[in-house]
Amino acid sequence: MGELSRREALTVARIVRVNHAGEFGAIRIYSAQILVARHVWPDCVPSLSEMLGHERQHCDAFRAAMPARNSRPCRVMQFWSWGGWLLGFFTALLGPQGIWACTAAVEATVHRHLDDQLNYLAERDRGLHATILSIREEELAHLHHAEEQLPAQGPLLRLLRATIAVATGCLIWLSTWGDSVRMARALRAARLS
Template identity: 50%
Template sequence: MTPAERLSAIRIARVNHAGEYGAIRIYGAQIAICRHVWPSLADQLAELKAHEIEHCALFITALRERGGRPCRAMYLWSMGGWALGAASTVLGPNLIWACTEAVEDTVHQHLTDQLAFLRARDPVLHDLIESIRAEEEGHLDLARHHKTRDTRSSRAFQALVRHSVNLVIWLSTWGESSRMRRDLEAAA
């Protein structure tokens, strides 16, 4: 890899670690509220949170192996994740699943870009992301299955979630995510 490609691989591992931490915070807030209001949902969300904890550990290891440090914007992922999780839960079960759907769908797009970039440059990180993406797709399918209705308010909430996730990804990569997407589109 060139030095620029190596830096991109570090940024990918960094933003993925931060994203998994944000997902842990989302599920943590949802579980805390659901335990009092919708206990049956809390158990399902706890299972998804366990997956995110495992993914977070895998990405911090990948980041350290490449000589990188955690994201400087972790507080955004932490506070934003908690606020998003709490807001979605207060708005009801449909919005919990709408939140999960929007987050996972947005992340899926970024992972796809990352995989295309990493395929020939960092096969180990590529394979790690590919294995995690498969589990994240399961989260997306589960959310789509449980989301009971698609309303104007759920679509607006999902648009807000998507924009928020894209913004924090962009901030966490110093714009690298946008440049990578443009480079991949130009190469196609």
């Protein structure tokens, strides 16, 4: 693992920024879901609380990784704050299926991003690679738990998951002012080379 080029260093900084913002958004989603679930879906609260704890640890890990990589939080964390909270609140109002469909959609999107990032970082930043590898395992466990809670998925549940996945992608793009698109291009180019 040698010195990173300017472009590689920028991509690594973008990875940390996007991941930190995403974890912050996940904290807001779970916080809103717990707020609602405590009153109407109490059986969901223990799992949601555990996942919230994981997301807080992940957010802290990415925040701690920023200085060494010349990264900083994304410019518009309010998108993540309000977007995550509203998504969590409204999906919780739909009931346990809404909660778990939201978790499954977000975690599936996150898992794809993390796999691409791991491929890119393997020979470029082993410390960040190790951090993301550990986090990916917990995110995958969240995805599996959510999918286990969902019965056979009808068209409305599939539509909800697809809508949430698209909204998550849009929020990533908006919050990074296109950095996520440039980062994805760099990750794809690295995979092809």
